[in-house]
Amino acid sequence: MPRSFFLACLLPLLAGGCAVAAPVPALPPLALTESHPLAGQIWDPAAHKFVTPAETAARFAAARVISLGETHDNPDHHALQAWAVQALVAQGAAPSVAFEMIDRDHQAELEAATSDLDQLGKAVGWEARGWPAWRFYQPIAAVALAAGGRLAAANLPADSTRALARGTAAPELVSRLGLDQPLPAADQEALAEEIRVSHCGLMPDAAIPGMVRVQRARDASLAEVVAALAGTGPVVLIAGSGHTRTDRGVPVRLRELVPGLDQIAIGLIEVEAGVNDPAAYAARFQAS
Numbered sequence: 184m185p186r187s188f189f190l191a192c193l194l195p196l197l198a199g200g201c202a203v204a205a206p207v208p209a210l211p212p213l214a215l216t217e218s219h220p221l222a223g224q225i226w227d228p229a230a231h232k233f234v235t236p237a238e239t240a241a242r243f244a245a246a247r248v249i250s251l252g253e254t255h256d257n258p259d260h261h262a263l264q265a266w267a268v269q270a271l272v273a274q275g276a277a278p279s280v281a282f283e284m285i286d287r288d289h290q291a292e293l294e295a296a297t298s299d300l301d302q303l304g305k306a307v308g309w310e311a312r313g314w315p316a317w318r319f320y321q322p323i324a325a326v327a328l329a330a331g332g333r334l335a336a337a338n339l340p341a342d343s344t345r346a347l348a349r350g351t352a353a354p355e356l357v358s359r360l361g362l363d364q365p366l367p368a369a370d371q372e373a374l375a376e377e378i379r380v381s382h383c384g385l386m387p388d389a390a391i392p393g394m395v396r397v398q399r400a401r402d403a404s405l406a407e408v409v410a411a412l413a414g415t416g417p418v419v420l421i422a423g424s425g426h427t428r429t430d431r432g433v434p435v436r437l438r439e440l441v442p443g444l445d446q447i448a449i450g451l452i453e454v455e456a457g458v459n460d461p462a463a464y465a466a467r468f469q470a471s
Contacts, residue, residue, distance in 0.1 A: 205273045207240040211262040221454045221461060228465035239449075240270040247413045248446035249278075250420040250434060252427030256315050260451040265322040267449070268419055277331035279412045280323060283405060283422035284314045285336035293336050300325055307336070323421060337408040337420070339401050347400050348393040360403035361436065362396055370431050374398060377425060402426055406436035413444060424450055428468050 213223060227234045243249055251267055253260040271278045285293055289307050296306035303324065304310055304317025324334055339347075346352040347362070357363050366374065378394045379386055386394065405426060412418045426432050427448045434448050452464050 205275070207237045208266060208269045208273060210236055211259075211266055213259045214262070215257070215259055219454050219456070220459050221464075224461070226461040226465065228462065231462070233461075236270070240274065242447050243267060243271050243417075244274045244276070246417065246445045246447045248409055248418050248420065248437060248444060250409075250422065250427040250432075250446065250448040252422060252424030252448065252450045254451065254453055255423060257451070257453065258315075258319050261319040261323065263451055264320075264419075264421055265326055268323055268326045271417055271419070272326055272330040272332075276417050278327050278417045278419050279333045279335055279415070280327045280419045280421060281335040281337040281405065281408050281412060282320075283338050283401070283420075283426060284309060284312075284320070286338045286340045287336045287404065287408065288340040290336045293334055297324075297328055297334060300328075320421070323419075327419070332416070333412075335408055335412060337405045337422075339397075339404040344397055344400070347396045348390075350393060350396075360400045361439065362399055362403075366395075366399070366431065371395065374431065381425075398425070402431075402433050403436050405433045406440055409433065410437060410440045410444075413441065424452070424468075430468070 210223060225234050225236065225239050226232075249267060249271070251264045253264065268278060268280065285307050292307050293303070296303040300321050303321070309317045309320075327334065343352065343356060346356075354363075365371070374395050375391050378391060378398065405420060405422060409418050409420050420427070420433060422433065427434065427450065429435070429448050432448075434446055437444055437446060450464075450468055454464070458464070
């Protein structure tokens with residue numbers, strides 16, 4: 184897959200953005216550039232048009248939650264996430280940043296490590312858990328903290344993840360995460376197929392239902408943390424693109440937890456050679 188990128192506004196829930204009084208920082212140069220007409224472009228699928236960085240920043244300023252979906256090993260995605268936080272800060276915000284990459288039971292270690300960002304990744308076991316190098320994410324945290332924001336661990340703890348995968352989780356946890364309510368059949372199968380594909384077809388069929396539960400549980404955990412933070416200021420969620428889907432991801436759970444919450448989701452998408460229609464990418468995420 185070509186490693187050039189296309190930034191898509193996938194959840195334009197807001198009625199309209201406010202004017203941006205402060206200058207909006209320029210989009211960062213892409214490190215993994217290739218010739219593609221969509222590289223670095225921002226697409227609004229609801230309006231069926233490209234939008235400018237300033238227009239996108241205006242939507243950020245009007246939102247309480249900004250979910251930024253990434254491909255984890257893509258450094259350009261992390262640079263664009265840092266740009267989004269900078270755009271919020273330039274407009275006077277002190278955003279909280281919630282990370283999928285840190286389990287919620289490591290919040291204390293996270294807070295203790297904010298005084299030395301160079302060592303934060305090691306303190307929370309970032310790379311030891313298989314995530315790409317902390318240095319790619321560090322600028323995101325640095326911008327938020329410098330503005331007076333905070334960092335939050337948002338992923339489901341490992342012991343809960345294991346119990347849900349095995350089907351042995353306590354009923355209270357299952358209910359709290361909304362897993363006692365079945366997905367529509369089409370969404371269930373689509374999520375199962377997504378998991379099969381992401382594991383290159385090597386996941387045993389018997390393991391798929393447990394993985395579906397885990398994916399839904401992680402969405403719910405991320406949403407819980409974001410919803411709690413949204414009462415104190417804007418929140419930026421840093422998570423894999425599957426978690427930020429507008430049809431069955433965190434945004435859906437957030438609507439259940441906090442009806443009427445102003446939120447926007449951005450999909451950071453790797454474009455493909457020969458696929459030049461932005462609507463084709465949006466359709467993969469059920470954005471229209």
